[in-house]
Amino acid sequence: MTQMKGWKEIPIGGMILEAGNSEEYNTGDWRAFRPVFGEADCTNCMLCWLNCPDSSILVDAENEEMIGFDLKHCKGCGICAAVCPVNAGVIRRADGEVAKDDPRLCIRMVEEGKFQEVGDE
Amino acid sequence: MSKFEALTGNAAVSNAMRQINPDVVAAYPITPQTDTVQTFSEFVADGLVDTEFVTVESEHSAMSACVGASSAGARVMTATSANGLALMWEIVYIAASNRCPIVMSLVNRALSAPINIHCDHSDVMGIRDSGWIILMSENGQEAYDNIIQAIRIGEHPDVLLPVAVCQDGFITSHSLERVELFDDQEVQDFIGTRESEWPLLDVDDPKTFGPLDFYDYYYEHKRQQVEAMENAQGVIREVTQEFNERFGRNYGLFEGYRLEDAEVAVIAANSTAGTAKTAVDNLRDEGLKAGLIKLRVFRPFPGQELAAALRDVNAVAVMDRAISFGAMDNAGPLFSEVVSALVLNDVHVPVADYVYGLGGRDIRPDEIESVYRELFDIAESGEVKLRVQFLGVRE
Numbered sequence: 001m002t003q004m005k006g007w008k009e010i011p012i013g014g015m016i017l018e019a020g021n022s023e024e025y026n027t028g029d030w031r032a033f034r035p036v037f038g039e040a041d042c043t044n045c046m047l048c049w050l051n052c053p054d055s056s057i058l059v060d061a062e063n064e065e066m067i068g069f070d071l072k073h074c075k076g077c078g079i080c081a082a083v084c085p086v087n088a089g090v091i092r093r094a095d096g097e098v099a100k101d102d103p104r105l106c107i108r109m110v111e112e113g114k115f116q117e118v119g120d121e
Numbered sequence: 122m123s124k125f126e127a128l129t130g131n132a133a134v135s136n137a138m139r140q141i142n143p144d145v146v147a148a149y150p151i152t153p154q155t156d157t158v159q160t161f162s163e164f165v166a167d168g169l170v171d172t173e174f175v176t177v178e179s180e181h182s183a184m185s186a187c188v189g190a191s192s193a194g195a196r197v198m199t200a201t202s203a204n205g206l207a208l209m210w211e212i213v214y215i216a217a218s219n220r221c222p223i224v225m226s227l228v229n230r231a232l233s234a235p236i237n238i239h240c241d242h243s244d245v246m247g248i249r250d251s252g253w254i255i256l257m258s259e260n261g262q263e264a265y266d267n268i269i270q271a272i273r274i275g276e277h278p279d280v281l282l283p284v285a286v287c288q289d290g291f292i293t294s295h296s297l298e299r300v301e302l303f304d305d306q307e308v309q310d311f312i313g314t315r316e317s318e319w320p321l322l323d324v325d326d327p328k329t330f331g332p333l334d335f336y337d338y339y340y341e342h343k344r345q346q347v348e349a350m351e352n353a354q355g356v357i358r359e360v361t362q363e364f365n366e367r368f369g370r371n372y373g374l375f376e377g378y379r380l381e382d383a384e385v386a387v388i389a390a391n392s393t394a395g396t397a398k399t400a401v402d403n404l405r406d407e408g409l410k411a412g413l414i415k416l417r418v419f420r421p422f423p424g425q426e427l428a429a430a431l432r433d434v435n436a437v438a439v440m441d442r443a444i445s446f447g448a449m450d451n452a453g454p455l456f457s458e459v460v461s462a463l464v465l466n467d468v469h470v471p472v473a474d475y476v477y478g479l480g481g482r483d484i485r486p487d488e489i490e491s492v493y494r495e496l497f498d499i500a501e502s503g504e505v506k507l508r509v510q511f512l513g514v515r516e
Contacts, residue, residue, distance in 0.1 A: 012349075
């Protein structure tokens with residue numbers, strides 16, 4: 001939690017004087033589920049990157065690889081896991097239901113509470 | 122050199138606007154303000170000003186356009202009355218909260234219903250808590266003088282709040298009176314140029330205006346508005362003093378008329394203060410020591426100063442041209458403020474409220490004289506029999 005400023009320390013009228021400071025807003029702490037790479041191989045199709053509403057899919061642009069999640073800003077909506085075609089393949093091949101935190105998936109959504117003991121990844 | 126012209130209160134304000142030459146004016150016509158902006162639009166058409174004149178489809182849009190332009194760094198003016206102000210309502214608060222020093226001529230008119238186009242103060246009393254500075258004017262001349270000062274007051278870096286300058290609908294807005302117009306250049310020299318520290322149109326240094334502001338910071342921003350309002354009183358004093366020196370006036374936060382040795386006093390605002398002066402003079406001719414306070418600055422309310430000015434009188438009457446329905450005894454809004462100011466400053470004097478003049482009902486000197494006569498009775502008995510009276514209503 002950052003230190004909250006007093007009324008003498010902030011710009012008047014709710015003005016925000018620095019452009020692009022939404023990055024400083026740690027929306028990651030809203031998260032109930034956390035996206036985690038599973039065992040299935042990512043094909044770097046970039047559908048998760050395309051669909052993420054918070055630009056929280058991290059990409060190595062040079063090697064055109066999806067490399068993880070920006071957990072400071074990811075709100076855990078799970079759209080990445082829902083649109084992932086590799087996940088869809090795993091679910092189609094599997095017998096019966098596949099839980100959203102099944103380790104066989106490419107992107108699995110794990111309850112945030114399960115990470116509390118080890119802290120942020 | 123200044124010159125004297127026969128002008129209505131509205132035209133006096135139009136001329137102040139011409140001399141101020143604001144960057145943007147956005148307004149929608151409403152009686153009795155209409156010919157303020159209509160006359161000003163002629164100045165625009167004649168090329169006498171450089172103003173971007175925005176004709177909008179409603180008062181809500183008018184004030185919205187004003188907020189946008191003011192945020193951009195422009196010097197912005199508008200005008201409205203009654204229901205127009207009511208339609209602006211949402212943006213009236215936003216103008217103050219976004220710290221836009223817009224100057225608005227508010228020609229006071231009764232709010233509907235029943236529909237009525239004549240004067241009372243129910244419109245301005247509705248925005249008393251909105252964060253606007255509010256100045257009252259006895260006549261067209263004072264409206265003109267106040268409008269010019271309002272530019273400096275609102276734009277002061279320690280203030281940055283919008284200012285509403287009131288005058289009474291029809292009674293002064295449409296009465297032809299002798300008005301002194303200052304030299305155009307002298308007005309320009311007095312008001313200077315608006316320098317916005319954070320202009321929205323500064324594309325090299327972009328900023329965010331009007332963002333979402335929750336429980337974590339909204340309260341702090343409200344506290345800042347309190348500070349601005351606190352600062353406003355000092356700034357009003359400074360600007361007023363400079364104005365008085367430059368233009369030969371004698372304004373203060375309020376005017377005490379024959380108050381020094383007065384035994385009883387009436388508090389009134391706008392044109393009724395002028396009528397009350399006649400009543401005071403008549404009573405003084407009879408040897409009765411009547412005095413008057415004409416309120417000029419309603420927001421920020423000069424409570425301490427008013428209490429000090431009333432410390433030596435034996436009875437006070439407040440003239441309220443509005444009702445605060447459901448308030449204690451259904452008193453007018455000014456009464457509550459004055460009573461609080463007196464009590465909190467340890468001035469314990471009987472106070473009576475006289476609601477009057479709603480919907481443009483005439484108020485005559487003899488009616489105000491009757492108020493004074495009741496005040497002398499109250500002063501003698503020390504007892505207010507009827508705390509709130511509805512002066513001039515038919516039973």
